[in-house]
Amino acid sequence: MTEPTHAAIRVHDASLAHAGSTALVVRGVSFVAEPGAPVTVLGPTGAGKSTLLDAIALQTPKEQGPELHGGSIAVLGHDVRGLGGRARTRLLAFVGHAEQRGSERLEGTMTVGDVVASPIFDRDPRFDRKEAGVAVAGALDAVRLPLGMLDRHVFELSRGQRQRVSLARALVLDPKALIVDDPISGLDPVVAPDVLDGLRTLAETRAVVAAVRTPRQARAIGGTSVVLHRGRVVGAGPIDALLADPRHPYVESLARTERPAA
Numbered sequence: 699m700t701e702p703t704h705a706a707i708r709v710h711d712a713s714l715a716h717a718g719s720t721a722l723v724v725r726g727v728s729f730v731a732e733p734g735a736p737v738t739v740l741g742p743t744g745a746g747k748s749t750l751l752d753a754i755a756l757q758t759p760k761e762q763g764p765e766l767h768g769g770s771i772a773v774l775g776h777d778v779r780g781l782g783g784r785a786r787t788r789l790l791a792f793v794g795h796a797e798q799r800g801s802e803r804l805e806g807t808m809t810v811g812d813v814v815a816s817p818i819f820d821r822d823p824r825f826d827r828k829e830a831g832v833a834v835a836g837a838l839d840a841v842r843l844p845l846g847m848l849d850r851h852v853f854e855l856s857r858g859q860r861q862r863v864s865l866a867r868a869l870v871l872d873p874k875a876l877i878v879d880d881p882i883s884g885l886d887p888v889v890a891p892d893v894l895d896g897l898r899t900l901a902e903t904r905a906v907v908a909a910v911r912t913p914r915q916a917r918a919i920g921g922t923s924v925v926l927h928r929g930r931v932v933g934a935g936p937i938d939a940l941l942a943d944p945r946h947p948y949v950e951s952l953a954r955t956e957r958p959a960a
């Protein structure tokens with residue numbers, strides 16, 4: 699596979715279940731994310747946000763990822779159903795995935811520089827160190843982490859810093875598709891807007907799908923929102939249009955959280 703020619707993530711009527719289960723946790727979800735048009739996914743806990751994002755990020759049932767039971771998901775022009783092992787590995791080089799709680803799985807004794815560079819050297823152990831350093835610096839900058847952190851060990855970092863290291867690692871290969879699950883969980887409220895703003899900038903040049911917690915976070919990233927409730931879409935469109943005309947009690951509850959108290 700050469701460079702992907704399609705820039706978009708296309709989800710069409712997708713239904714998903716977890717490995718070893720036939721119970722659908724995502725049903726009939728459709729949207730398109732492309733450069734300049736990110737998609738944020740909102741929904742209460744257990745709504746299916748991570749399940750959906752894991753499927754888009756090419757996780758397979760073998761790795762405890764979800765299974766597509768209906769519809770289709772195409773990432774950068776490749777249908778994920780029936781994607782062979784080698785084609786999947788090649789496509790993964792163009793897909794950045796910052797998993798929910800990915801920061802908790804970082805190796806504590808590694809340095810920030812080594813963690814962020816790891817996708818580069820996993821692909822090519824002989825990759826030029828200087829060039830890798832430039833990519834790592836760019837990724838740290840995108841998540842607003844200072845270069846002075848490069849030699850710090852993961853165990854020395856706060857939860858919010860680890861979260862940003864995890865996001866930087868997902869960015870280091872300059873992915874054409876970026877899947878980000880709960881990007882500011884655990885972040886200091888002073889830093890969070892900066893990270894969301896960084897995502898908005900990244901979304902100008904790549905397809906971004908981000909699961910977020912609040913309408914405010916969705917607004918900060920921009921694009922359109924898909925609201926999930928029990929695995930089904932209960933609202934889709936620009937977040938402010940959804941909140942202005944809620945068609946489901948959950949969307950109404952989101953709108954209420956934003957109204958100033960009387």
Ligand SMILES: Nc1ncnc2c1ncn2[C@@H]1O[C@H](COP(=O)(O)OP(=O)(O)OP(=O)(O)O)[C@@H](O)[C@H]1O
Nearest residue numbers: 716717723741742743744745746747748749750762
């Ligand atoms: N590995 C798994 N095996 C079976 N069921 C799972 C698995 N992971 C999640 N689920 C179930 O799938 C449903 C959707 O979970 P998911 O994690 O996608 O929701 P979410 O919207 O991301 O929630 P949260 O906001 O809490 O992260 C839930 O009912 C959850 O219990």
